[in-house]
Amino acid sequence: MKKILCFCGSGLGSSFMLEMNIKEALQKLNNSEYTVEHSTIDDVLDGAADIFVCTHDLVRNAENKGGKVIGINNIMSKDEILEKIKKAIEE
Amino acid sequence: MNSLFEKDHIKIKVSVSDYEDAIKKVGQILVDTNSIKENYIQSMIDAIKELGPYIVMAPGFALAHARPSEDVLKDDVSIITLKEPVCFNSINDPVYVIMCLAAKDSNSHIDLMQKIATILMKGDTIENLKKVNSVEDVQKIFEI
Numbered sequence: 001m002k003k004i005l006c007f008c009g010s011g012l013g014s015s016f017m018l019e020m021n022i023k024e025a026l027q028k029l030n031n032s033e034y035t036v037e038h039s040t041i042d043d044v045l046d047g048a049a050d051i052f053v054c055t056h057d058l059v060r061n062a063e064n065k066g067g068k069v070i071g072i073n074n075i076m077s078k079d080e081i082l083e084k085i086k087k088a089i090e091e
Numbered sequence: 092m093n094s095l096f097e098k099d100h101i102k103i104k105v106s107v108s109d110y111e112d113a114i115k116k117v118g119q120i121l122v123d124t125n126s127i128k129e130n131y132i133q134s135m136i137d138a139i140k141e142l143g144p145y146i147v148m149a150p151g152f153a154l155a156h157a158r159p160s161e162d163v164l165k166d167d168v169s170i171i172t173l174k175e176p177v178c179f180n181s182i183n184d185p186v187y188v189i190m191c192l193a194a195k196d197s198n199s200h201i202d203l204m205q206k207i208a209t210i211l212m213k214g215d216t217i218e219n220l221k222k223v224n225s226v227e228d229v230q231k232i233f234e235i
Binding site: 008009010011020041054055056057 | 138141142143144145146148149150152154156157158159181182183192194197200201204205208211212217
């Protein structure tokens with residue numbers, strides 16, 4: 001299984017909401033290749049995930065960690081998340 | 092009516108001078124309900140100074156929070172709407188609605204957060220929160 005790691009500063013708020021929406025997006029895309037987890041910025045380590053997802057202000061924290069990085073502007077927007085996840089898994 | 096927010100956890104049309112003041116005011120509600128210690132408010136402000144305004148997670152909306160710590164006495168949430176919006180230097184500025192989340196650990200709040208997130212993601216919730224005229228209006232938006 002490949003892994004998507006959603007992260008934020010505390011591992012409580014945006015990372016959790018991202019996980020909810022990404023799981024929904026993967027279902028819509030009929031994709032069962034990925035597991036989705038949420039955590040804090042401390043777990044954003046080299047090779048920790050195939051795709052890192054966070055709010056756009058945190059993107060730089062996941063650069064050069066061996067995975068793709070997706071920054072989300074509006075985490076309540078299922079459309080934005082679906083579009084960006086679709087692009088990342090199809091690349 | 093059953094709401095995710097109790098009456099004394101909501102304030103509307105609050106006047107604030109800047110984003111720090113806004114976080115102090117939404118946090119103070121949870122100090123007053125004995126859910127957090129005052130230190131938690133500073134931790135929320137420090138998190139923004141360290142990592143940027145990532146808590147402004149959707150247009151007009153911020154979820155102020157810090158990590159679980161001994162400053163959290165019980166899992167709880169509060170919410171304020173602002174009289175005049177404030178800026179966090181985020182692409183999602185200006186911010187009209189601020190919620191404060193306190194969690195004792197990384198898992199205990201998940202059930203509550205899932206319920207809140209589901210309502211927030213209904214599409215027009217933030218727009219509706221901007222327009223509320225009473226505490227009851229807020230309770231109604233978060234009715235369960």
